[in-house]
Amino acid sequence: MKDATPGARRLWTRRMCSFIIVSGLLLLWPLQKSIDAERGPERELTDVLYLPSGTILRRLSLGYEGLLADIYWTRVVQYFGRRRMANVTRFDMLGPLLRITTDLDPQLLVAYRFGSIFLAEKPPGGAGRPEEASALLRRGIVANPDYWRLWEDLGFIYYWDLKDYPEAARIFRAGSQRPGAVIWMEVLAAMVAAKGGEVQTSRFLWSEIARQAETDSIRKSAEEHLMALDAQEQLQRLNEGLDRYRRQAGHPAHSFQELVAAGWLKAVPKDPSGVPYTLTPDGRAALAPESKVDFRLLQ
C-alpha cells in the first residue's frame, strides 16, 4: 500500500535496516570462513562419530535409523575421499564408520562392498585391515544371506588380500549356491582352487568388480588394479624380450627406438595408463616415473 506520509523517521528506519541487512550479509562471509578454518575440515565427521557403538545409536534414533545410516554413509565417502585427496595414508576411522553405518542399516549393501575393497586394501589405497573387512562382510552375509555378491567380495578378500586360496575357493563355491548367483562363480571356485595366484584369475575378479561397481571410487580402484596387473604382465614379456635381444645383440638395448629400428617392436611400448615405458641403464624395462600405474596395489 502506498503511504502518503512516511515521515522522516520512517524513511530513516528503512534506510538503516536496508544498510544493516546488506552489510551484515556481506560480513557473514569472512566470519563464516574464519569459523570453518578454526573448526577444521572434519568437523561434521567428528560430530557424528562420537558414539561408542552403532547399536546404541540405533536405539536412540527412534525410527530414523535409515536416515542416520545414510548420513553416516555420506560421512564414509567424504572421509575417505578427503583423505585420499590429501594423500593421507591412515584410515583409522573407516572401520568404525562402516560398522556404525551397517549397524544402523544392515541392508545398506554398498557399505559392505565399499568396505570390502577399501578396508582390506593396503595403504595408501586403503586401511589395510583385511580381517576387519572380512568381519564386516560376514556380518553383512548374516543380515543379507541371499545376496551372493557379498560372498563374492568375501572370497575376494581371502584371495587377494589374505592369499588364502583354499578358503577363497570354498567361499566362492558356497556363494555360487546362493539364488541368483552367476554361473561363473562355480568356475571361479574351480579356477582359484586349481590356479591360485594366476594373473588371469586376478584379472577376471577385478574386471568383475569394475563392471559391477556401484560407486565411482570402487570402479576406479578396480581399474587401477587391472592396469597394475596388465602392466606387470607387459613388463614381464618386455623383459623376456629384452633378455633375448641382449643375448642376440650382445649388449643390452639402449632405448626402445633401437628395438623399433631393429624390427623387434612396432612402436615404443606404452603402459596401460598411456605413459611410455622407460629402459633402465642395465637394459630392463620399467615404469616411467610419471606413470599412473601403481605396483603397490599388487602387494
Added chain:
Amino acid sequence: MGSVRRVATIARHTFKESVRERVLYNLIVFALLLIAAAILFGTISVGIEEIILVNLVLSSISVFGLLMAIFIGIGLVSKEIERRTIYNILSKPVTRAEFIVGKYFGLLLTLLVNTLIMTSGFYLALLYEKRRLEAADLVPLGAICFILLQFALVVAVAIFFSCISTPILSAVFTFCLYVIGNLLGDIRWFGQESQSRALEMLTSTLYYLLPNFGDFNFIARAAHGESVPSYLLVSNTCYAALYVTVLISAAVLIFEEREFR
C-alpha cells in the same frame, strides 16, 4: 533512553506472557525425564553412562528449546495482530522497531531461563549420579552456550517469518530453515563433488548466505569431554549476533510497511 526502556517493558511483558502459558509444564516434564534417565543409565556399564547422559541432556535441551522457540516465536507477532492487541501498543509512543526488538528479547529471555533451569536439573542429576562434581563436569557448559546462540538465531528466524506469513507457515519455514542450516556443510560438499560449476557456486552461495546452524553443534564433542576453544566461542557469538541483527532488521523493515485493517 526512553527507547531502551520501552523495549525492556515489552520484553518483560513477553516473558511474563510466555511463562504463564505452556512453558512451565515443559520444564517440569523435562526435569522429571532427566532424573529418570540419569537413574536408568546409571545401571549400564561404567564409563559409558556419562557420555550418554551428557549427549542425551544436551540434545534434549536443544530440542525442547528449539520447539519452544519455534512455537512461541511464530505467534509473537501474528497473535498480537490477530487479536488486535497491537492497536494498544502502537498507539502509544512505541515505534514498530521497538516492538519487534522487545518481542525478540522477551522470548530470548524465556529460553534463557528455561535453559538455566534445565541445566540445573542436569547438574543435579549428575550430582546424584556421581556424588561429586569435578572441574571436568563444567565442560558441557560450553556446548550449552552454543545451544543458547542457536536459540538466539532460531528466535530471530521465527520472528522474521512471523512478520511475513501465517503462524502455521512460519513454523514450517522456520523448521525447514533450521534443518537446512544444519546440513549446509553437506550441501556445499555435495555441490563440490558434483560436476556442475553452476551447482557448486549455488551451494557455496547458500552456505554463506543461509544461517549456518552447524557451526554451533558441539554436543558430541562435549560429551567426550572436549571443551570449547575460546576463539570458537568468540567467532560463533559474533556470527550469531550479526545474523540476528540482519534478521531483526529485515523483520523491522517488513513490519514497518504492515497495515492493520
Added chain:
Amino acid sequence: MLAVETIHLTKDYQVGFWRKRPRRAVDDLNLAVELGEVFGLLGPNGAGKTTTLKMLFRLVFPSAGSARILGKDIGDIPVHAYVGYLPENPYFYDHLSPEEFLNYAADLFGLSADERRRRVGRLLEQVGLQEARDVPLRKFSKGMVQRLGIAQALINDPQVVFLDEPMSGLDPLGRHEAGDLILRLKAEGKTVFFSTHILSDAEALCDRVAILNRGRLQGCGELNKILSLGISLTELTLEDPSPELLRELLPLTCSTVKTGARVRLEIPSATDISRVLEVVLRGQGKIVSLNPVKMSLEDYFMKKVAAPVEGSGEKGIVSSGG
C-alpha cells in the same frame, strides 16, 4: 494550533483477490478540531470513521493527504505520549489483570513508579473497576473491557483523547458515566475526539460534529447551530378530537398521526399558531400538549446520509469557521 487536522486525507483499499480494484474508504477528508472541544465524528457503519482514526495513529497509512495532531505530523510517533486512544471493540491480554495491563501501558509511557501507582489506582476507581483489579481479563464482560479501554486511554493524562465508539458494550449506567467522564475531560481543558453512530450521545456531548458517509464528509459544524437551523414545527397533541375538527384542521397542518385516542398534529412554522388554537377551542378539542419542535440531530443526519452522496469538500449548511 489545532488539536487535530486532516488535509485531503484519503484511503484507498485494494480489494479483490485476482484483480485488485481500489475501494475508497476515506475520500479527501478535511477536518479541523480545536483545542479543548468535544468533537464528534458521526456516520453510519462503514462510513470510514474507524479508518480515519486508524490513519491518525498510523495503524493504516494514508493513500493521499496528510494529518497533524497537536501540530505534529502523524508520522511523529513521540506525539503519542500526549494522546490517548480507545480502539473500536478493544481486546486486551487474557492473562493479565486490569491493574497489570494499566501498569504495562504506564511503563510504555515511561511513567515513574509512584506516578504509575497513583494514576492506575485513580483510573480504576474512575471507571469502576477497582474491585476487579486483580481479575484476569479473560473473565471480563464486554462492558468491563470497554471500561478498561477508556482507562488505558487516559493513563498518560493526554491532551487529546481519541475514542472509537466509546459507549459500545456499556449498559445505560455505564454510558451515563462515560458521558460524565467526557464532560469532565472537557472541563479539564482536554480535547475529546470520538466517533459514534449513536446520535443521542453526540447530541448530548459534542461541541461540533462532522458527518461522514461512504468516506466523504457530508457536513460539519457546531452542534447548536445545526440544531437551530432547519424547519421548526409546532407539535399539537389532542385527546380524542371529533372528525369535524380534524377536517377543519387539515389545511393548517402538515401531518396528522393517530395513536389510540390521541392525535398528534404538526403545524408548520408559517402557520399562525393562534389561528389553529382558535379552531381547536371552537371545536372543543382537548389539548394534551403543545410543543415547539427543533430539528434533531437525527433529522439532520438522515438528511445528509440518505441524500445522494454529494461532492467532496462540501462543508454543509454551516461553515466550520469560528
